[in-house]
Amino acid sequence: AQSVSQHNHHVILSEAASLELGCNYSYGGTVNLFWYVQYPGQHLQLLLKYFSGDPLVKGIKGFEAEFIKSKFSFNLRKPSVQWSDTAEYFCAVAISSGSARQLTFGSGTQLTVLP
């Protein structure tokens, strides 16, 4: 079965610092990759997704992620974080062969940005 690993459980940064959150998955076939964010008290929202094509994808709020197939990775980056980026970030993978695609989530990374 597929799995997703997020290596950083809690990251603390100062405003304007650069961010990179790691995500690795285990599956040898074709994958669809997602980053979701959950702000305090809110529901999961999609930040960005990769299906095919350019492995560098740009999402909302200045986030981007790079799919490196050889490393089974899909790391999330932002050049300069803001206090409002404080949230929990989840990487997810979809690989089902059925018509509905279940998501397999990583354990999440709590990002705290200090003002």
Place this chain on the structure above:
Amino acid sequence: EPEVTQTPSHQVTQMGQEVILRCVPISNHLYFYWYRQILGQKVEFLVSFYNNEISEKSEIFDDQFSVERPDGSNFTLKIRSTKLEDSAMYFCASGRLAGPNEQFFGPGTRLTVL
């Protein structure tokens, strides 16, 4: 902007009782999902639903669980006889299309089993 809604936001129940968690997916979506997150653990897939039947289910989704779309609007998750270990946040999600597709999540229902 349309959103997935879930009720109640928090449900407290006694062990052995039945609970029904309710979700209203986005109106033109055709694919529906339930996930759960036990405190401190990963978000886990439970079940997907399309065309009035289950498409996929995980090993968590045993005979104690069932889903239904009773009226073309609501999408419910029933747990027949709750156990302590069913305590978790339950998320409903919906998607417009099959295949590579974004799933839109609701705010979740926190289920506490005493």
